Amino acid sequence: MSNKKKDNITSKTASIIKATDLPKATQKTHKGLNISEDELLELYESMQLQRRFEERSMQMYQKGKFGGFLHLYIGQEAVSTGSVYALQDDDDMITAYRDHGMALARDVSANECMAELFGKKDGCSKGKGGSMHFFKPEKHFWGGHAIVGAHLPLGAGLAFANKYKENGRIAVCYFGDGAVDQGSLNESFNLAQLWKLPVIYVVENNGYSMGTAVQRHSAGNLHERALAYGMKNGRVNGMDVFSIIEKMSEVAEEVRKTNEPYFLEVVTYRYRGHSMSDPANYRTKDELEEYKKIDPIERLKTYIFSKKVAGEKEIAAIDERVEKVVLESIEFADNSPFPDEEELYKDVYANDDFPYLT
């Protein structure tokens, strides 16, 4: 590639939302948001678990413990952790293929998650789904979906069922900025607004759809896609867990009350390439460093220290605990058996004696 071309790319991507231009973070303190001191530490632990889990899973991938694609969520942990805090445990969640963080935040165990990455029997999808297809319906976590945009109608469907059953639950459907371009977004939005479905659509705008900066793939402002349908919408800082908690709580309450959908744009950033094979040459080091300066985990830690909720020692104890959980998950995954070959023919149809053609 000629230098001229490289400059070109840099200049195009440099107009990505700068960390300094993010939507303003909330000014509220944890007290103002009704977050207890114990909960503050839990928020920290949740984000730290996701970060460490993924750092280790990257190592395991490099060691050849498993293959396929590995997309890391590192940088976006405030979104998963803040959302789960703001929602009820039985509200439904569904997301795209960058799903480890969301699953861990929803309390799918590190053991089950790591075993799934390893393709083992004790994985959260019995080793049949892998990194992109974590499932745990018991926790109202409806997967990991690898076809971009394909789960947007499913989000509407989850909400439809909740409204139908009048159970008071809402559904939250997460997707990347790349998915905004799919036709499925428009069809889902139309149905959700027309039929007044209790669903929150959350776009995690991390600036890039694979190697394509958001303004090179999408016309207009993302959250304004809702306008054509008369759908309520908003935009929030995704690097600050308090901002997510505040906004998601507000939106969830309103959606629960009104049975009307909402489209929330969360501005965030992914630190790693799109997947393990992507060196992320399409963005500048400066841009990445700018975001690392407002890292969601460091930010919360600083807050915790400043409010004297905990000291270095207590935080170190959490970090150690998290590290232990992650290392144990690797041992667990290593020791879990591979599925038996007959498993190929199970879980395809509801009846496991289905007559297969050979």
Place this chain on the structure above:
Amino acid sequence: MAQKQFREVIRDAIAEEMERDENVFIMGEEVAEYNGAYKATQGLLDRFGEKRVIDTPISELGFSGLGVGAAMNGLRPIVEFMTFNFAVVGMDQLINNAAKIRHMSGGQVKIPIVFRGPNGSAGQLAATHSVAYESLYGHFPGLITIHPSDPYDAKGLLKAAIRDDNPVIFLESEQMYGMKQEVPDEEYLLPIGKAEVKREGSDVTIVADGKLYHVAKQAAEELSKDGVEVELINPRTIKPFDMETVIKSVKKTNRCVVVNESHPFAGVAAEVGFQIQREAFDYLDAPVQRVTIPDVPAPFSKKLFDAWLPSPKNVIDAVNTVTYRN
């Protein structure tokens, strides 16, 4: 002659045709600035500029349909799908529009477009990313479906596809992009719809396309050590299918195994088996056998995945069945 990778000859074929005809252009996800998800389009943006090498949003239905419209109006688009697994999102445009508009317009509209990209499974990509589509596209009249097995065939066939006035589905086995082969320096084209007898033999005919051709070839080599001589046919094109070459071979060997990466039901292997029994029933010494992936979605787990994808052993077993060596 130079050794070239599969991905390089795809790029060369596109570049040569873009050079030759200014109406040829290419678009798809990450084909330009990123140089292609599988690097098949590396360097094309620098060479031809952003008017003719175009990054699209993730909107398979939109850009494949846009391609059809552009082809109706005089251009010759090459549309890359990051994999054919994502083409499913745009399937309406391929099947209801690209395949049918010529017929519905009474032949007034031609649609010279090539949809190309990786097909089939790669390591541990799970159910949504591992489907081999040759049987599906072969099903629809109006489409040409090509499934080459090596760089030489891929280059000659892709150039022919770009010059063809029909919509062509050009399937590149995802695991073959790194495969190397000697390819002529001078220009060549291969005819669409012609099979190649890759190896002559008297005992059994094996028909195998795409990457499974190599699995069949390995089986044939092992069988030869055992005194079983395989006649190995690579169809290259799935639609139109060169049945004549297959029937001629079966009349000689009296036995046939079809190897194909799609699911078995209503697939390429089913069709070839049917044609053989209709055209060469009296010549058969054993029922035709097939080796395909099982009738289940692709699993993630390595152990299950290895069991799922056909192996040379599966092919040898099928040959043993038709030769009654079991």
